[in-house]
Amino acid sequence: MIFLILTVSDLKQSRPDSAKPNINWAKIEEAEDFAKTVKLYRQGKYNDDSFRRYRLQHGAYGTRMTSDYAMVRIKLPAGEVYPHQLEKIAQLSEQFSIGSAHFSTRENIQLHWVILEDVSEIFRGLAEVGLTSREACGNSVRNVMCSPLSGVCSDEKFDSTPYALATAKFFLRNPMAQSLPRKFKFNFTCCEKHGMVRMVDVGLIPQIREIDGVTQKGFKIFLGGGLGNRSFVGHQLEEFTADEDLLYTSIAVLRIFDRLGDRKNLARNRMRYLVNDMGWDKFQNLVLKERALVKATQSVVTHLDIDDLPSEIKRPIRITDESRNSNPDGYARWLKTNTVKQKQSGYHSVFITLEAGDITANQLTVLAEIIKDFSSEGKARAGFNQNIALRYVHEDDLSKLYSQLLGIGLAKSGALTMTAPVGCSGTTSCNLALTNSHRLAKEIQRKFLELKLDEDDDLSDSSIKISGCPNSCGQHGIATIGFFGGGGRVGKEMYPNYQMLLGGRSDGETMLGLTCTRIPAKRVISAILKIIELFKEHKKSNDTLKEWIHRIANGKEDGDIKSINDMRKILEPFTIPPTKEDDPDFYSDYGSDTSYHTKTGKGECAA
Amino acid sequence: MCSLSQEKTLKNTTDIDSLRSQIRDNSIRVIDVRREEDYKQNHIPTAVNLPLANLLSDDSPDRVLKLFNSLGIDDETSVVVYDDTFGALASRVAWTLEYIGHSDVSLLETTYGKWKSLGLENDTEIPEVQTKQHSLHLKPEILATSDYLEHSKEKKDVILIDNRERLNYLEQHIPGAISLPYRTLATNDKILRPREDMKRLLENRGISGDSEIITYCGSVGTLSGLAYYALKSVGLPNVKLYVRSFKEWKNLQKPIEKQEDASYWDLSAE
Numbered sequence: 001m002i003f004l005i006l007t008v009s010d011l012k013q014s015r016p017d018s019a020k021p022n023i024n025w026a027k028i029e030e031a032e033d034f035a036k037t038v039k040l041y042r043q044g045k046y047n048d049d050s051f052r053r054y055r056l057q058h059g060a061y062g063t064r065m066t067s068d069y070a071m072v073r074i075k076l077p078a079g080e081v082y083p084h085q086l087e088k089i090a091q092l093s094e095q096f097s098i099g100s101a102h103f104s105t106r107e108n109i110q111l112h113w114v115i116l117e118d119v120s121e122i123f124r125g126l127a128e129v130g131l132t133s134r135e136a137c138g139n140s141v142r143n144v145m146c147s148p149l150s151g152v153c154s155d156e157k158f159d160s161t162p163y164a165l166a167t168a169k170f171f172l173r174n175p176m177a178q179s180l181p182r183k184f185k186f187n188f189t190c191c192e193k194h195g196m197v198r199m200v201d202v203g204l205i206p207q208i209r210e211i212d213g214v215t216q217k218g219f220k221i222f223l224g225g226g227l228g229n230r231s232f233v234g235h236q237l238e239e240f241t242a243d244e245d246l247l248y249t250s251i252a253v254l255r256i257f258d259r260l261g262d263r264k265n266l267a268r269n270r271m272r273y274l275v276n277d278m279g280w281d282k283f284q285n286l287v288l289k290e291r292a293l294v295k296a297t298q299s300v301v302t303h304l305d306i307d308d309l310p311s312e313i314k315r316p317i318r319i320t321d322e323s324r325n326s327n328p329d330g331y332a333r334w335l336k337t338n339t340v341k342q343k344q345s346g347y348h349s350v351f352i353t354l355e356a357g358d359i360t361a362n363q364l365t366v367l368a369e370i371i372k373d374f375s376s377e378g379k380a381r382a383g384f385n386q387n388i389a390l391r392y393v394h395e396d397d398l399s400k401l402y403s404q405l406l407g408i409g410l411a412k413s414g415a416l417t418m419t420a421p422v423g424c425s426g427t428t429s430c431n432l433a434l435t436n437s438h439r440l441a442k443e444i445q446r447k448f449l450e451l452k453l454d455e456d457d458d459l460s461d462s463s464i465k466i467s468g469c470p471n472s473c474g475q476h477g478i479a480t481i482g483f484f485g486g487g488g489r490v491g492k493e494m495y496p497n498y499q500m501l502l503g504g505r506s507d508g509e510t511m512l513g514l515t516c517t518r519i520p521a522k523r524v525i526s527a528i529l530k531i532i533e534l535f536k537e538h539k540k541s542n543d544t545l546k547e548w549i550h551r552i553a554n555g556k557e558d559g560d561i562k563s564i565n566d567m568r569k570i571l572e573p574f575t576i577p578p579t580k581e582d583d584p585d586f587y588s589d590y591g592s593d594t595s596y597h598t599k600t601g602k603g604e605c606a607a
Numbered sequence: 608m609c610s611l612s613q614e615k616t617l618k619n620t621t622d623i624d625s626l627r628s629q630i631r632d633n634s635i636r637v638i639d640v641r642r643e644e645d646y647k648q649n650h651i652p653t654a655v656n657l658p659l660a661n662l663l664s665d666d667s668p669d670r671v672l673k674l675f676n677s678l679g680i681d682d683e684t685s686v687v688v689y690d691d692t693f694g695a696l697a698s699r700v701a702w703t704l705e706y707i708g709h710s711d712v713s714l715l716e717t718t719y720g721k722w723k724s725l726g727l728e729n730d731t732e733i734p735e736v737q738t739k740q741h742s743l744h745l746k747p748e749i750l751a752t753s754d755y756l757e758h759s760k761e762k763k764d765v766i767l768i769d770n771r772e773r774l775n776y777l778e779q780h781i782p783g784a785i786s787l788p789y790r791t792l793a794t795n796d797k798i799l800r801p802r803e804d805m806k807r808l809l810e811n812r813g814i815s816g817d818s819e820i821i822t823y824c825g826s827v828g829t830l831s832g833l834a835y836y837a838l839k840s841v842g843l844p845n846v847k848l849y850v851r852s853f854k855e856w857k858n859l860q861k862p863i864e865k866q867e868d869a870s871y872w873d874l875s876a877e
């Protein structure tokens with residue numbers, strides 16, 4: 001009997017054809033060209049610099065301490081990804097990478113430790129499913145991001161996804177964006193709260209205005225923000241930028257950056273430095289003038305190809321095989337900390353947290369099936385935090401979805417809370433990394449879930465973000481509690497150490513975290529727990545950790561701990577290294593049993 | 608006719624349709640290398656069972672010769688081998704048969720799981736087999752031993768291929784080996800890529816021409832057995848299997864190389 005039931009529920013005929021993308025981002029010729037170029041490079045017919053530029057332009061990044069391997073960064077424009085694309089990426093990860101793929105903070109999926117000679121084979125595979133890594137690295141327009149909640153967020157004015165896709169389409173392989181002074185990033189979002197628009201070259205929030213009874217779509221545009229060795233918060237260009245001016249504005253900004261950006265000093269050539277050096281007023285003026293010029297001199301009407309036909313929403317038909325009376329263990333916790341009610345009634349968006357963005361090939365393959373079975377839009381979105389969102393999940397299906405995710409180890413709770421830290425790849429693969437930030441993020445998540453901190457409402461809107469060096473790929477500057485790696489020293493001995501920053505945020509009140517103190521890697525978890533303990537002691541009613549730290553960072557807290565300096569003093573015991581005899585573990589990094597020493601190669605500016 | 612039989616001996620895989628007609632003609636010996644309990648549940652009609660573990664329990668030439676005799680295989684028998692493990696176990700059996708001097712052996716182009724999912728014939732009947740006499744003409748030119756490997760370091764034109772997963776390779780491998788994970792060799796449906804596809808992939812990696820090529824994997828030469836057939840499928844003439852593979856190499860405490868200064872394991876979601 002049981003056998004019979006299983007067979008019936010396994011039948012897939014009732015499922016409609018899975019959703020397919022409208023845009024093909026790939027160009028198969030690029031695979032062939034890449035293979036040829038690698039051969040010529042190996043024969044010494046290209047010098048290192050020109051080959052590196054070429055490689056990066058095609059989305060293949062260097063790997064820690066070796067020129068034999070590359071990392072392939074697959075772009076998911078607007079974060080959108082379809083089930084058959086995930087299946088392909090799963091296969092490619094087993095064939096050419098380490099059997100796992102990595103979701104980045106910029107809606108890319110990365111395959112690491114790929115042999116340089118195999119990169120072209122990955123391009124071929126990606127082309128089969130319409131994906132590309134072209135311009136995912138290098139001095140180009142990087143993946144155009146969009147909020148994973150765009151289209152379903154109850155606070156948004158309209159869905160910016162079609163604009164994000166059109167912008168990505170316009171600039172991909174566009175001659176005007178092939179040799180910029182440095183990389184260039186667009187982030188579209190849904191609303192202020194979900195943020196991420198003031199810490200990027202161009203950030204956009206959808207707006208609607210009404211003039212004489214006519215409503216018009218447009219954006220609030222922020223320019224010149226960005227995270228890095230030095231981070232800056234972006235400036236709003238004007239009150240309202242009409243949607244028809246979006247492309248002209250984007251072109252104008254890129255042209256100014258192309259013309260005036262610093263091409264010599266690698267450390268200072270992102271647009272945010274240009275804006276900072278020039279002063280915002282002058283830069284703003286220049287953009288507005290340039291836009292008028294762009295508008296007046298376009299020989300052909302240039303416009304964004306906006307496809308705003310809504311996606312088809314069709315709840316997958318399912319044979320209800322078993323009537324479940326009780327919800328599985330952990331369901332309530334997961335429901336609370338991983339799902340968001342959509343503006344469309346009856347539907348939820350479900351966030352899947354991955355440990356520091358890592359997912360196995362097998363999980364990806366099963367996830368593809370789950371998307372087909374549970375998302376009424378038939379696709380998924382990469383999130384801002386190395387995570388994945390399944391949208392348009394009917395509320396009646398949530399419990400079943402949870403069980404299925406549980407079955408493949410993707411049902412960790414706390415996706416939308418502080419217990420899901422961001423960690424860049426660190427010493428697992430990056431040339432610049434000083435510490436294993438990647439593993440540290442995993443350790444924090446494991447510990448904090450064990451302590452059930454995800455269930456604590458006071459902590460849920462806070463964030464922890466970790467970079468393995470000062471270059472901000474882990475976005476430490478916008479975290480409530482952020483860390484970036486470095487080496488500490490006691491005599492001849494070294495230990496992995498982190499600079500801790502407090503009070504960063506990326507919402508409507510975006511600010512960069514303030515430097516607090518250096519915390520050794522093996523003390524980071526206990527230091528965060530100490531901060532939480534202090535917060536619990538000093539919190540006001542209805543206070544959150546994020547608000548408390550915000551007040552401390554801005555000198556507006558009236559309790560015993562009034563400033564970052566006060567916090568530094570309290571945390572001082574954590575900073576004192578034990579002797580190596582007392583605690584040898586202190587002197588090795590996470591994921592290593594040998595003594596720590598810093599070692600870095602040449603950067604290609606990761607992200 | 609002559610050219611046809613020539614083709615037959617070069618064939619590394621047998622496609623589904625050919626096997627089905629050979630079964631109908633009763634002109635083939637099919638070997639199922641899955642576990643006995645799986646075989647007993649069902650198998651490709653007329654197939655005999657040779658669990659890989661059985662072969663590996665003692666794979667000395669004399670013993671395997673007896674095994675194959677008992678499966679009704681003589682020098683003239685056409686043999687097709689299949690498994691449900693992406694062709695790796697089948698490859699190891701096929702290679703062994705080749706090693707004792709059998710020339711007409713190939714792999715089913717797909718796995719038993721795929722065969723079943725296509726709704727093709729299967730059977731529970733265990734065929735009666737008449738023992739035959741196979742001759743013993745060892746082919747040492749397709750075998751590599753640890754000693755052989757050690758000495759081939761001095762040779763210039765030798766390519767050593769590690770077919771384990773990438774993380775295992777990064778962690779430790781035989782010095783000088785290049786990494787070609789076994790997953791790379793297959794497509795979704797077939798245990799080996801189409802010839803042109805395979806050729807391009809291998810040429811990109813510099814695996815071509817008349818080089819002597821040696822494959823190895825973790826322990827018993829299964830994954831690398833599949834690679835042996837992958838290399839042969841594009842016509843590479845000089846391929847050897849280091850059948851005792853990395854397990855033996857490590858036990859013998861031979862030198863090992865690793866990728867230094869990176870915590871790659873922590874990138875894995877396992």
